[in-house]
Amino acid sequence: MTKSRLEAFSDGVLAIIITIMVLELKVPHEVSIQALLDIYHVFVSYVFSFVFVGIYWGNHHHLLHTVHHVTPKIIWANMGLLFFLSLIPFTTAWMGENEFEGLTVALYSLNLLFCAVAFYILQTVIMAHHSHGTALITALKKQEKKGMLSLLLYALAIAGAFFYPVLSGIFILITVVIWIIPDKNIERALRED
Amino acid sequence: MTKSRLEAFSDGVLAIIITIMVLELKVPHEVSIQALLDIYHVFVSYVFSFVFVGIYWGNHHHLLHTVHHVTPKIIWANMGLLFFLSLIPFTTAWMGENEFEGLTVALYSLNLLFCAVAFYILQTVIMAHHSHGTALITALKKQEKKGMLSLLLYALAIAGAFFYPVLSGIFILITVVIWIIPDKNIERALRED
Amino acid sequence: MTKSRLEAFSDGVLAIIITIMVLELKVPHEVSIQALLDIYHVFVSYVFSFVFVGIYWGNHHHLLHTVHHVTPKIIWANMGLLFFLSLIPFTTAWMGENEFEGLTVALYSLNLLFCAVAFYILQTVIMAHHSHGTALITALKKQEKKGMLSLLLYALAIAGAFFYPVLSGIFILITVVIWIIPDKNIERALRED
Amino acid sequence: MTKSRLEAFSDGVLAIIITIMVLELKVPHEVSIQALLDIYHVFVSYVFSFVFVGIYWGNHHHLLHTVHHVTPKIIWANMGLLFFLSLIPFTTAWMGENEFEGLTVALYSLNLLFCAVAFYILQTVIMAHHSHGTALITALKKQEKKGMLSLLLYALAIAGAFFYPVLSGIFILITVVIWIIPDKNIERALRED
Numbered sequence: 038m039t040k041s042r043l044e045a046f047s048d049g050v051l052a053i054i055i056t057i058m059v060l061e062l063k064v065p066h067e068v069s070i071q072a073l074l075d076i077y078h079v080f081v082s083y084v085f086s087f088v089f090v091g092i093y094w095g096n097h098h099h100l101l102h103t104v105h106h107v108t109p110k111i112i113w114a115n116m117g118l119l120f121f122l123s124l125i126p127f128t129t130a131w132m133g134e135n136e137f138e139g140l141t142v143a144l145y146s147l148n149l150l151f152c153a154v155a156f157y158i159l160q161t162v163i164m165a166h167h168s169h170g171t172a173l174i175t176a177l178k179k180q181e182k183k184g185m186l187s188l189l190l191y192a193l194a195i196a197g198a199f200f201y202p203v204l205s206g207i208f209i210l211i212t213v214v215i216w217i218i219p220d221k222n223i224e225r226a227l228r229e230d
Numbered sequence: 231m232t233k234s235r236l237e238a239f240s241d242g243v244l245a246i247i248i249t250i251m252v253l254e255l256k257v258p259h260e261v262s263i264q265a266l267l268d269i270y271h272v273f274v275s276y277v278f279s280f281v282f283v284g285i286y287w288g289n290h291h292h293l294l295h296t297v298h299h300v301t302p303k304i305i306w307a308n309m310g311l312l313f314f315l316s317l318i319p320f321t322t323a324w325m326g327e328n329e330f331e332g333l334t335v336a337l338y339s340l341n342l343l344f345c346a347v348a349f350y351i352l353q354t355v356i357m358a359h360h361s362h363g364t365a366l367i368t369a370l371k372k373q374e375k376k377g378m379l380s381l382l383l384y385a386l387a388i389a390g391a392f393f394y395p396v397l398s399g400i401f402i403l404i405t406v407v408i409w410i411i412p413d414k415n416i417e418r419a420l421r422e423d
Numbered sequence: 424m425t426k427s428r429l430e431a432f433s434d435g436v437l438a439i440i441i442t443i444m445v446l447e448l449k450v451p452h453e454v455s456i457q458a459l460l461d462i463y464h465v466f467v468s469y470v471f472s473f474v475f476v477g478i479y480w481g482n483h484h485h486l487l488h489t490v491h492h493v494t495p496k497i498i499w500a501n502m503g504l505l506f507f508l509s510l511i512p513f514t515t516a517w518m519g520e521n522e523f524e525g526l527t528v529a530l531y532s533l534n535l536l537f538c539a540v541a542f543y544i545l546q547t548v549i550m551a552h553h554s555h556g557t558a559l560i561t562a563l564k565k566q567e568k569k570g571m572l573s574l575l576l577y578a579l580a581i582a583g584a585f586f587y588p589v590l591s592g593i594f595i596l597i598t599v600v601i602w603i604i605p606d607k608n609i610e611r612a613l614r615e616d
Numbered sequence: 617m618t619k620s621r622l623e624a625f626s627d628g629v630l631a632i633i634i635t636i637m638v639l640e641l642k643v644p645h646e647v648s649i650q651a652l653l654d655i656y657h658v659f660v661s662y663v664f665s666f667v668f669v670g671i672y673w674g675n676h677h678h679l680l681h682t683v684h685h686v687t688p689k690i691i692w693a694n695m696g697l698l699f700f701l702s703l704i705p706f707t708t709a710w711m712g713e714n715e716f717e718g719l720t721v722a723l724y725s726l727n728l729l730f731c732a733v734a735f736y737i738l739q740t741v742i743m744a745h746h747s748h749g750t751a752l753i754t755a756l757k758k759q760e761k762k763g764m765l766s767l768l769l770y771a772l773a774i775a776g777a778f779f780y781p782v783l784s785g786i787f788i789l790i791t792v793v794i795w796i797i798p799d800k801n802i803e804r805a806l807r808e809d
Binding site for chain 1 (some may be wrong): 621624625628631632633636639640687688689691692695698699702703705706709710713714719720723732734743
Binding site (some may be wrong): 042045046049050052054057058061106108109110112116119120123124126127130131133134135138139140144170 | 238245248252255261263280317417
């Protein structure tokens with residue numbers, strides 16, 4: 038049983054999630070610079086979520102690279118990740134339309150937290166099959182610290198949203214930055230393969 | 231004639247079905263916990279349908295694994311399955327928006343019944359080509375009993391919806407559970423391949 | 424230059440076209456059998472278009488099977504076909520929402536006519552590259568008569584729509600029937616490959 | 617690390633972008649030729665954007681053909697291109713609904729300019745990996761002049777939009793024409809491969 042359909046299905050779902058979010062960028066009826074500035078919060082939310090889904094696509098790509106045999110457990114752990122990612126267009130739109138009000142930022146951060154937990158579960162399920170590690174597996178295991186740090190940052194973002202939503206924005210931005218910087222270990226491992 | 235395009239097209243349709251359902255999770259205009267609780271029925275419907283489409287994707291995956299030669303009959307039986315699955319976003323939304331009213335639960339269950347019948351037809355068409363069975367074919371044939379049980383459960387869910395919709399929910403939940411538990415025979419057969 | 428991306432892109436577009444049409448099946452707010460019957464025209468239009476896009480997917484599948492070398496001409500002829508197919512959700516929705524009024528049926532038939540012409544052009548561009556024919560190419564050439572007959576039926580459907588829209592429905596139904604019946608020549612040619 | 621998933625994900629996103637734009641072709645409630653003529657601007661905008669996304673798909677296809685090793689830089693440069701392309705349904709709809717008013721044409725042209733810059737960056741990142749060139753790489757480098765000319769034409773279209781939007785239309789049309797004409801060098805290079 039090959040993993041190509043699992044990848045194709047996941048790529049399809051991720052491509053749709055990342056693209057239908059633009060449907061929430063409601064076209065303003067008025068023609069003015071002001072009308073564009075009025076959807077500033079929606080646009081910023083879109084950018085954040087686009088980058089997050091992009092990061093998940095890249096990490097998913099690396100993780101599935103190590104899979105040789107697709108088991109039902111992997112299929113369902115993958116479905117779990119896709120489920121929480123599929124909620125991102127919803128939480129993004131709520132946050133954007135309500136101009137980053139505390140509760141909406143908390144829900145958005147909670148969504149990101151659930152995605153991170155689902156990714157952690159998928160990683161654990163996949164890694165359980167590997168008795169000895171290739172360079173890529175070792176590199177992915179090192180990356181788990183980054184995953185743990187992200188969980189903490191999302192938790193802080195949820196808590197912070199009830200006091201200063203801008204604080205949550207900073208925590209989320211830090212998470213984006215630590216993931217967008219290419220991981221030297223993984224790059225090296227991929228070259229060695 | 232390879233089956234890769236049949237798989238790619240089916241994966242595309244299934245990925246879109248599972249993802250556009252989230253567009254029915256209408257973003258509440260108000261910012262409050264209550265506003266989120268108000269879409270509870272829509273959310274639960276979404277979760278159910280997400281899991282069902284996920285189950286179909288997995289079963290479709292296994293079934294097409296046994297196909298060597300794509301015939302027009304297989305193409306049309308597959309189109310039939312995709313057609314009934316494509317109605318799920320519609321019946322899901324009607325049921326969710328109307329808070330599980332009897333008639334909407336009956337239509338949803340009817341939709342699931344038609345999907346199951348369409349899957350049964352696809353399976354029959356594909357199996358007719360196999361004079362002798364591999365381990366996977368034998369395992370899939372054993373699984374047909376589960377398919378029959380599901381048909382019965384969907385029929386009970388339709389009937390029950392007119393009296394106690396919550397009963398239908400239980401029947402549907404049982405179907406989800408019997409399909410979500412990995413099939414030992416199929417797992418063994420896939421390992422043997 | 425392989426044709427796999429051309430197939431993947433076309434499969435993606437066709438999968439989205441066939442699936443987003445269900446978004447036009449607007450969920451009725453009322454819960455009653457009558458509310459479902461009220462969208463009868465929209466549902467019938469959806470079924471017709473689903474079958475048409477399915478037929479195009481099958482024919483496209485066979486046609487691209489004969490391509491060895493993707494040229495810019497093939498890419499643009501293919502884009503032309505995808506463009507006219509992409510209008511089907513629009514013409515389907517207009518026809519369904521207006522309960523098969525003459526003008527809407529005429530536009531729908533015109534859309535199908537343009538799709539058929541675009542397919543004919545794609546076929547001609549692809550066939551121009553084949554100096555000698557395989558069994559599949561010969562079978563596809565024989566099928567061109569069916570294409571010509573379809574063009575005539577669509578033209579009759581357009582004309583008929585201004586007098587008796589039900590007549591157009593019959594012409595369109597005949598087209599569906601002649602394409603849905605598997606082509607013996609193609610089946611034989613695919614087996615021989 | 618293969619490039620197949622990068623292609624599959626990009627194909628998915630491009631297929632969705634090109635297809636969801638048709639959702640902006642709002643179905644007129646009235647049945648009359650006039651009702652169709654009223655959405656003339658929306659339709660023309662759709663045609664332009666369909667062709668542009670088609671051109672990007674073709675160029676992306678050729679460019680990724682030269683990639684052997686997918687690096688994080690390539691992934692992010694590709695994400696950047698997909699991001700600006702994903703905004704096209706939004707800017708297209710704003711322009712179409714407002715009947716080519718100056719500001720909307722300027723934003724549309726700006727969107728095209730950003731897409732062109734993002735494509736240029738992706739091309740630069742990919743080309744940096746090639747110390748010596750195949751025929752296709754040489755042909756793509758020659759094509760960079762066309763890219764530069766497009767940047768100029770988009771800039772002129774932005775400026776022109778504030779005075780005579782029709783002038784912008786002409787500049788955009790010229791860009792379409794210079795890209796839609798097949799590049800002889802690339803065709804030759806692909807044949808040589």
